[in-house]
Amino acid sequence: xxxxxxxxxxxxxxxxxxxxxxxxxxxxxxxxxxxxxxxxxxxxxxxxxxxxxxxxxxxxxxxxxxxxxxxxxxxxxxxxxxxxxxxxxxxxxxxxxxxxxxxxxxxxxxxxxxxxxxxxxxxxxxxxxxxxxxxxxxxxxxxxxxxxxxxxxxxxxxxxxxxxxxxxxxxxxxxxxxxxxxxxxxxxxxxxxxxxxxxxxxxxxxxxxxxxxxxxxxxxxxxxxxxxxxxxxxxxxxxxxxxxxxxxxxxxxxxxxxxxxxxxxxxxxxxxxxxxxxxxxxxxxxxxxxxxxxxxxxxxxxxxxxxxxxxxxxxxxxxxxxxxxxxxxxxxxxxxxxxxxxxxxxxxxxxxxxxxxxxxxxxxxxxxxxxxxxxxxxxxxxxxxxxxxxxxx
Numbered sequence: 352x353x354x355x356x357x358x359x360x361x362x363x364x365x366x367x368x369x370x371x372x373x374x375x376x377x378x379x380x381x382x383x384x385x386x387x388x389x390x391x392x393x394x395x396x397x398x399x400x401x402x403x404x405x406x407x408x409x410x411x412x413x414x415x416x417x418x419x420x421x422x423x424x425x426x427x428x429x430x431x432x433x434x435x436x437x438x439x440x441x442x443x444x445x446x447x448x449x450x451x452x453x454x455x456x457x458x459x460x461x462x463x464x465x466x467x468x469x470x471x472x473x474x475x476x477x478x479x480x481x482x483x484x485x486x487x488x489x490x491x492x493x494x495x496x497x498x499x500x501x502x503x504x505x506x507x508x509x510x511x512x513x514x515x516x517x518x519x520x521x522x523x524x525x526x527x528x529x530x531x532x533x534x535x536x537x538x539x540x541x542x543x544x545x546x547x548x549x550x551x552x553x554x555x556x557x558x559x560x561x562x563x564x565x566x567x568x569x570x571x572x573x574x575x576x577x578x579x580x581x582x583x584x585x586x587x588x589x590x591x592x593x594x595x596x597x598x599x600x601x602x603x604x605x606x607x608x609x610x611x612x613x614x615x616x617x618x619x620x621x622x623x624x625x626x627x628x629x630x631x632x633x634x635x636x637x638x639x640x641x642x643x644x645x646x647x648x649x650x651x652x653x654x655x656x657x658x659x660x661x662x663x664x665x666x667x668x669x670x671x672x673x674x675x676x677x678x679x680x681x682x683x684x685x686x687x688x689x690x691x692x693x694x695x696x697x698x699x700x701x702x703x704x705x706x707x708x709x710x711x712x713x714x715x716x717x718x719x720x721x722x723x724x725x726x727x728x729x730x731x732x733x734x735x736x737x738x739x740x741x742x743x744x
Contacts, residue, residue, distance in 0.1 A: 366397040420486040425457035435463035443467045447513040453504040454518045458484035465496035514550035517541040551586035571596040572632040579631035597632035604667035614640035620649035627658040627669035671744040680736035686715045695721030704729035
């Protein structure tokens, strides 16, 4: 069933309440029972929506997800609620009162903007997706602030809105799209749409090449709980062209540098007592040098984003490990060391190494169950394949 309308009827809503929280193993029995009194197609649609709501709870929280309506693509591609809320706070801080949300999907960003008191025009050309966004605005009591329009975003007049937010589709029938000009709509169109408004924001893939970022944009990478979620390009009078930012949620700790203040690459130095693994947003934003300076450290290799230092510093921008051993790559020596240390739990991290973590864990971890744990970094030190063994601070 590709139409949400039957699920929005009293019978459909009642079914959604009945199938809420149904475990996959119980679906067949629940479906068989409910089909005695309800149309089979409607029962299947309700169970499908229940599955989507369970998946969406990770992004939206269980309370909202149980009231919202989703499509498979909507669950996959929608913005995580914490990231959308952060962006909405930024809009609010700029004094923005109205936003044209282009390519709105199932309405995740529109919901966050409306909750920040901002009037939203939410536009999507897909009928089912637009229907889901409209249903979600109503389900969460935000339909007085969100107008949903089914239309081609390239044909929508955004004049009169304080800001334009564009979230181009970065997937096709073949999977993820890496070329920004293959986005739908293309990045070049989205940039021009953003430039026409007093404030413009584009949501883009975190892996976008820095050379593809327009010179008049301020670029920001956002991680949540240590995972990089997205990047944004900001346009308007209150941005610093060429600046880069890494924002770490939920703490909202941020590293920022303008073209005038960006530091050169850190020096390469011998491995010290501590190894720091920068947050992914810091690495994507090319702000490792700024963090290394704060840590009074350097790199272990000019091509590897691991920072080393002799002293321990508390920082929200990197995870710290105390290094106990440094070995040239040798599985037998690693296995002997782990046996000697009675290591039974081994975490394997890699950067600049072709070795697969699971394969190394299988080969190196002693069969006898040890009582200790350790972390091994498969990497390069001054160009040489190296294993660094340690533990989280």
